[in-house]
């Protein structure tokens with residue numbers, strides 16, 4: 294019904310426009326073509342100026358209104374090292390293109406007004422002007438060169454791989470319709486090999502169980518990362534194109550079936566620190582559930598998140614995962630609490646090529662329980678243990694409640 298009414302309105306509008314055209318045509322015949330032409334030139338050129346002013350005010354106002362989202366200000370500040378450089382680049386590009394946009398719009402509409410058709414005025418024909426041509430070639434060339442050089446520099450910095458000998462955290466993310474599988478390499482620091490032909494319900498990544506590097510690999514249901522440490526994320530997809538998008542870290546890379554990609558970045562703010570920052574903004578100083586005064590504040594419930602940025606199918610919107618950035622000792626404690634996928638789901642089953650054989654797996658005893666790891670008697674380990682006992686106390690409290 295609404296569509297029918299809309300179509301009817303549109304049809305009526307077209308008829309009205311045609312009728313107005315006819316009326317002015319008739320008026321032109323009565324008053325003489327020239328007069329009508331001059332009249333219309335006069336009004337159109339003035340209305341053009343009015344349009345220009347409103348249009349520029351609207352454009353600048355919208356840029357200011359959306360600057361937090363588009364340029365990463367306020368509660369949308371970057372939480373990674375390269376994110377800051379990237380936001381700077383966007384700001385610089387917008388500055389140059391913004392100046393050009395405003396100047397060219399003013400000149401465009403001003404010329405349309407100044408050189409409107411006036412009775413007796415003749416158009417001047419200029420075949421070419423060397424000076425003008427040099428100016429309008431050189432200025433854009435210089436500005437473009439500046440933008441390209443800065444852009445290329447930033448791009449090379451962002452796309453840099455891990456240097457040999459550098460300390461970093463590695464994980465692998467695999468997109469599928471519709472979700473993500475996160476895999477951490479375990480004690481040996483090596484992600485085991487995969488063969489897509491071995492993919493099945495019990496082996497969602499097609500891990501090759503003969504490869505001992507697979508035995509300590511862990512599948513986790515959230516991404517936990519240590520703050521201020523380089524992270525290398527290896528990206529793949531199991532079916533169609535997906536895109537690994539971490540908006541707060543300005544990370545976005547396609548996951549392509551059959552073509553592994555990767556992204557290296559350094560988170561600079563823990564989730565707690567980011568929440569602290571958000572607590573300063575009025576839009577986050579409201580209850581999570583406005584009808585429930587006992588619910589937590591919105592900033593307290595904030596989490597970094599992973600989203601899929603490729604329209605990969607009907608369940609695309611459900612491809613979300615929480616990303617937690619924590620202190621290094623909390624990260625190591627969390628890692629110790631994760632268990633190997635091989636030991637929990639494959640070991641001893643029909644799919645286990647080492648069934649009935651003894652296996653030595655780093656950091657795990659053969660029964661598949663996370664065992665004693667090599668203890669380093671450093672302060673860090675103490676911190677880690679303290680954190681672990683705190684966490685288990687909290688757990689106990691929630692259980693007794």
Ligand SMILES: [Cu+2]
Nearest residue numbers: 535601605612
């Ligand atoms: Cu997807």
